[in-house]
Amino acid sequence: xxxxxxxxxxxxxxxxxxxxxxxxxxxxxxxxxxxxxxxxxxxxxxxxxxxxxxxxxxxxxxxxxxxxxxxxxxxxxxxxxxxxxxxxxxxxxxxxxxxxxxxxxxxxxxxxxxxxxxxxxxxxxxxxxxxxxxxxxxxxxxxxxxxxxxxxxxxxxxxxxxxxxxxxxxxxxxxxxxxxxxxxxxxxxxxxxxxxxxxxxxxxxxxxxxxxxxxxxxxxxxxxxxxxxxxxxxxxxxxxxxxxxxxxxxxxxxxxxxxxxxxxxxxxxxxxxxxxxxxxxxxxxxxxxxxxxxxxxxxxxxxxxxxxxxxxxxxxxxxxxxxxxxxxxxxxxxxxxxxxxxxxxxxxxxxxxxxxxxxxxxxxxxxxxxxxxxxxxxxxxxxxxxxxxxxxxxxxxxxxxxxxxxxxxxxxxxxxxxxxxxxxxxxxxx
Amino acid sequence: xxxxxxxxxxxxxxxxxxxxxxxxxxxxxxxxxxxxxxxxxxxxxxxxxxxxxxxxxxxxxxxxxxxxxxxxxxxxxxxxxxxxxxxxxxxxxxxxxxxxxxxxxxxxxxxxxxxxxxxxxxxxxxxxxxxxxxxxxxxxxxxxxxxxxxxxxxxxxxxxxxxxxxxxxxxxxxxxxxxxxxxxxxxxxxxxxxxxxxxxxxxxxxxxxxxxxxxxxxxxxxxxxxxxxxxxxxxxxxxxxxxxxxxxxxxxxxxxxxx
Numbered sequence: 042x043x044x045x046x047x048x049x050x051x052x053x054x055x056x057x058x059x060x061x062x063x064x065x066x067x068x069x070x071x072x073x074x075x076x077x078x079x080x081x082x083x084x085x086x087x088x089x090x091x092x093x094x095x096x097x098x099x100x101x102x103x104x105x106x107x108x109x110x111x112x113x114x115x116x117x118x119x120x121x122x123x124x125x126x127x128x129x130x131x132x133x134x135x136x137x138x139x140x141x142x143x144x145x146x147x148x149x150x151x152x153x154x155x156x157x158x159x160x161x162x163x164x165x166x167x168x169x170x171x172x173x174x175x176x177x178x179x180x181x182x183x184x185x186x187x188x189x190x191x192x193x194x195x196x197x198x199x200x201x202x203x204x205x206x207x208x209x210x211x212x213x214x215x216x217x218x219x220x221x222x223x224x225x226x227x228x229x230x231x232x233x234x235x236x237x238x239x240x241x242x243x244x245x246x247x248x249x250x251x252x253x254x255x256x257x258x259x260x261x262x263x264x265x266x267x268x269x270x271x272x273x274x275x276x277x278x279x280x281x282x283x284x285x286x287x288x289x290x291x292x293x294x295x296x297x298x299x300x301x302x303x304x305x306x307x308x309x310x311x312x313x314x315x316x317x318x319x320x321x322x323x324x325x326x327x328x329x330x331x332x333x334x335x336x337x338x339x340x341x342x343x344x345x346x347x348x349x350x351x352x353x354x355x356x357x358x359x360x361x362x363x364x365x366x367x368x369x370x371x372x373x374x375x376x377x378x379x380x381x382x383x384x385x386x387x388x389x390x391x392x393x394x395x396x397x398x399x400x401x402x403x404x405x406x407x408x409x410x411x412x413x414x415x416x417x418x419x420x421x422x423x424x425x426x427x428x429x430x431x432x433x434x435x436x437x438x439x440x441x442x443x444x445x446x447x448x449x450x451x452x453x454x455x456x457x458x459x460x461x462x463x464x465x466x467x468x469x470x471x
Numbered sequence: 472x473x474x475x476x477x478x479x480x481x482x483x484x485x486x487x488x489x490x491x492x493x494x495x496x497x498x499x500x501x502x503x504x505x506x507x508x509x510x511x512x513x514x515x516x517x518x519x520x521x522x523x524x525x526x527x528x529x530x531x532x533x534x535x536x537x538x539x540x541x542x543x544x545x546x547x548x549x550x551x552x553x554x555x556x557x558x559x560x561x562x563x564x565x566x567x568x569x570x571x572x573x574x575x576x577x578x579x580x581x582x583x584x585x586x587x588x589x590x591x592x593x594x595x596x597x598x599x600x601x602x603x604x605x606x607x608x609x610x611x612x613x614x615x616x617x618x619x620x621x622x623x624x625x626x627x628x629x630x631x632x633x634x635x636x637x638x639x640x641x642x643x644x645x646x647x648x649x650x651x652x653x654x655x656x657x658x659x660x661x662x663x664x665x666x667x668x669x670x671x672x673x674x675x676x677x678x679x680x681x682x683x684x685x686x687x688x689x690x691x692x693x694x695x696x697x698x699x700x701x702x703x704x705x706x707x708x709x710x711x712x713x714x715x716x717x718x719x720x721x722x723x724x725x726x727x728x729x730x
Contacts, residue, residue, distance in 0.1 A: 415577035420565035420591035433581020
């Protein structure tokens with residue numbers, strides 16, 4: 042039972058949070074359910090290799106106050122966006138909707154502003170899957186909701202900046218609802234100061250019939266921040282749901298992404314690039330759930346691990362009995378740059394239908410010796426050759442991102458990490 | 472052409488004191504001795520051909536010269552203009568003027584040829600802004616399609632295209648000694664003609680010294696060899712002039728080597 046560790050997470054704090062009545066009821070229910078929730082443990086398969094046992098829950102308190110001062114925003118580079126939202130320590134602090142999106146009927150607001158807001162909460166994630174999910178329900182401030190009306194195509198991305206500047210536990214929640222045949226891209230930029238915050242964000246997305254949804258996460262948290270993220274999408278008939286994840290910052294960052302392909306002909310993609318350095322841990326769990334027939338899922342995770350950084354990729358592709366003519370692909374490639382770096386890769390397939398095409402592949406290896414030799418044999422110094430190979434390795438992911446500005450941020454972050462590495466190498470040689 | 476004058480000038484200098492010298496070279500792979508004392512001296516503009524049966528150590532010679540980490544030199548010397556090559560990492564050997572044309576050029580996903588050649592020029596302190604132009608010129612001279620230059624290195628290239636690509640690099644990098652590891656294997660007639668004529672041109676105009684490793688005499692219809700060496704069981708067992716090729720074609724290795 043987890044509650045014994047949760048002295049700082051009091052009923053009073055949960056009750057003090059603002060929002061509509063139904064939300065308070067959800068919080069109350071989640072709070073009372075905490076008694077029944079087991080604390081995560083690395084003995085469990087879903088937490089294996091994670092660092093959850095290092096987390097001192099008893100020393101944490103939930104953030105309970107809306108921050109007053111808005112810090113500067115890292116969104117200058119978005120030349121055009123349909124809307125900009127700022128979440129600060131999980132609280133909605135600013136929403137700006139451009140005219141075009143507003144006229145198209147796009148709704149972006151605190152969930153309490155909608156009369157029928159309650160229907161979006163838990164629309165995909167009926168029940169939390171772990172302690173952090175329960176805490177998000179019990180201690181999350183009022184969630185953000187995005188509704189894209191039927192048939193509406195929003196060209197420019199909706200940019201959500203999630204800033205954290207506290208040493209407390211923070212619980213942002215975003216709920217996106219794409220009605221039938223709509224199309225939208227959301228960019229979520231996660232940053233934090235060097236605070237030792239523990240962030241547990243939840244993202245729920247429903248993608249209606251034949252709708253097209255893309256979500257880009259730029260995880261650029263501060264070096265001491267921990268995160269336990271859960272993002273879930275439900276894709277309807279002929280819908281397309283795509284996730285793009287740039288894993289850049291944080292001390293320990295766990296991202297669980299569930300793609301539920303409930304409609305016939307639905308498609309999902311999860312592409313991720315991550316680059317660990319120092320003692321960062323990048324922890325990814327994925328679940329591609331093929332519920333209906335003629336569904337397709339594609340997954341490509343590529344990571345580089347430097348210094349004593351670590352990564353975990355653990356993914357399950359599940360093909361349910363009704364999911365005939367499924368196509369599923371799951372690929373994870375890791376380059377281990379230093380002897381102390383460590384990567385674990387566990388792709389799993391669970392197939393309950395015999396009319397499917399599935400593949401999975403995973404590798405953990407140093408930079409390919411033959412590739413390195415080949416480039417060096419053209420007169421390129423070893424460290425530069427390594428850089429070229431790494432840039433090339435990530436290029437496949439970078440170029441797949443649907444928002445150019447996000448590709449640029451990722452590219453720049455990778456170049457920055459490679460610069461630091463080159464600098465460290467040359468210092469060591471001196 | 473400005474480039475030609477520059478080359479002639481350097482060639483003149485090379486003629487006086489340059490050479491690639493291999494002395495008593497012993498090489499092991501995974502602890503197993505493959506080369507057991509190779510001696511060769513190649514002067515600028517010379518074409519030396521190494522032939523030999525399968526498993527005689529031909530590819531080992533090329534990889535060891537360029538410094539592939541799997542090939543361990545256990546004894547001997549390799550010098551270029553008196554400079555100890557074995558003490559240098561691969562990239563510095565390349566900077567010193569050594570070039571290896573691989574038998575099976577490596578595919579490097581996501582990395583363009585232009586970026587590699589630019590970084591090589593940068594490391595040498597040479598002008599990098601002209602690399603693309605040089606690439607285009609070389610590509611045209613060997614019939615390498617321009618659009619293929621945009622691809623990641625060797626990815627989705629045919630066997631012939633890969634060898635043209637290697638030859639293009641040889642030209643741009645202005646190497647002084649080239650080790651050609653079976654550059655002719657798997658090439659169609661047109662590609663072989665383009666590649667071998669270009670290399671012959673380098674030996675003639677730029678005094679490129681060549682160590683060509685091959686199974687077949689057809690490369691030598693264009694490339695004019697000065698010396699033929701027969702490699703067998705890790706040693707050069709016979710050296711002669713171009714006439715040795717005909718003799719080999721008629722008699723085979725067994726008879727020629729007196730086994």
